[in-house]
Amino acid sequence: MIMYGGGGAGKDGGSTNHLSDGGVILKKGPWTAAEDEILAAYVRENGEGNWNAVQKNTGLARCGKSCRLRWANHLRPNLKKGSFTGDEERLIIQLHAQLGNKWARMAAQLPGRTDNEIKNYWNTRLKRLLRQGLPLYPPDIIPNHQLHPHPHHQQQQQHNHHHQQQQQHQQMYFQPQSSQRNTPSSSPLPSPTPANANSSSSFTFHTTTANLLHPLSPHTPNTPSQLSSTPPPPPLSSPLCSPRNNQYPTLPLFALPRSQINNNNNGNFTFPRPPPLLQPPSSLFAKRYNNANTPLNCINRVSTAPFSPVSRDSYTSFLTLPYPSPTAQTATYHNTNNPYSSSPSFSLNPSSSSYPTSTSSPSFLHSHYTPSSTSFHTNPVYSMKQEQLPSNQIPQIDGFNNVNNFTDNERQNHNLNSSGAHRRSSSCSLLEDVFEEAEALASGGRGRPPKRRQLTASPPNHNNNTNNTNNNDNFFSVSFGHYDSSDNLCSLQDLKSKEEESLQMNTMQEDIAKLLDWGSDSGEISNGQSSVVTDDNLVLDVHQLASLFPADSTAVVAATNDQHNKNNNNNCSWDDMQGIR
């Protein structure tokens, strides 16, 4: 029998081969193009599954597991290549807050992405954040089980050999539970599973005022005990209430008045209006993809937010929180019996029973996602377990709003720049935001941090062109044009000391206020890169803003609805939604 690939690859020098049952030396290490072709041809002909037969039938000197992995991660159709989009990153964070290290489930929510990709991304992010002593999650996303620690996990945490700071952050923002196997692991994180992951039906995001503080704030409790012993201050007024322009009504968002919170004996109440679905302008991320040649180009994205990473992520987190689709379960705020009873929590009931499959995915993750709307068959030959096969985790381009609601330009940009230099950009998130905010705060509260190293700045735009089409970018990313040309990069120590000096400012309210303030006078991002602004983005962002201020935005929405509906059928305004009329 001809053995393909056996001992052939030059890059495979270090790998050790082993014998299959038939005495065939099976190759390990990187796959060659020839091997790929053999495997792909086999799967095209025979479908997925029965991987051990590949070696027997094709002579491919690879074990079944290796074949399956290679197919699933590299060869199967519809795989997305390239870095994660901003939406995908946020979704990963949300999903990880929910599911823990359930990469396969997360991958099921990210069409075209593999569990391995997600795992790699998360571990990279995790490593980076832990090294910087930053929390893993935006403070407004606290899995329910964190507030009710599972004894088993507490025990598991005692065995965690990571440093105390890491433990603190895990306790602070992530208290995973493992209801499944618990094998000892040296993973940065224990293998967490939400308490009811397998039968997952309800998941609660707890929004605690305490966690609206900056992670570096000494006011931020580090342990659950601290949390429980420190009653949170009264709920903040809306962070969307601009200090400059108070004409807009305060939107309660998660911070509802006590009277609203406590008016239900059972501690739960149904949120009268769901939180707005607000995505950061997708053009923001398209812009990122235009920065292929910019070192540290990630900064161009993440640094553009003039507010803290906590707030930014807090913001984006709930912005991407779902509103209930007409068919979705009711989003309910639970005033749980926890020390934060004064603070509402946001409970979402993603699905009724079995969570994991793509067809029963949480509605809140993609409330527009209608599996039935997608019929995509890559190859009729692939007959095995069609619904569960990784290759059927196809992009839900039309329906998967949070992830795939991009314009053609953005997709194109993504595709064009989906390799190489963009890898770095994909993983920049919280940390860089911390730097940015620190710099902003250190600059005197005016939020005009010095330009980051290697940042290519374009001339600032101070035209206050509020109806500039680029202002859709300002929704989150503004003020890079304010950066001066200094070439300093704060050290972490400097950063922290500066953070301490400006703790007073670190509230979500102020951050968002800054956001609005900045957004109004900062013009476009000045990162030296051309902006990509599409009609989709503009319309979407108008809707996003409009949904924040519904009383003032009817006209705006009306003016844009037509085009919006033409361009983007997957987003709706508040008024389009059932249950809020």
Add this chain to the structure above:
DNA sequence: AATATGATCAACCGCAAGAGC
């Protein structure tokens, strides 16, 4: 230019669950 460090990716491993007998 050389080296160190960090980030990313691909692939492997062990374990567990499920199916079939």
Add this chain to the structure above:
DNA sequence: AGCTCTTGCGGTTGATCATAT
């Protein structure tokens, strides 16, 4: 019920590349 096989999942590791020093 127990065994074997297959598959899938999560953790880990090594190679490679990019960037910083």
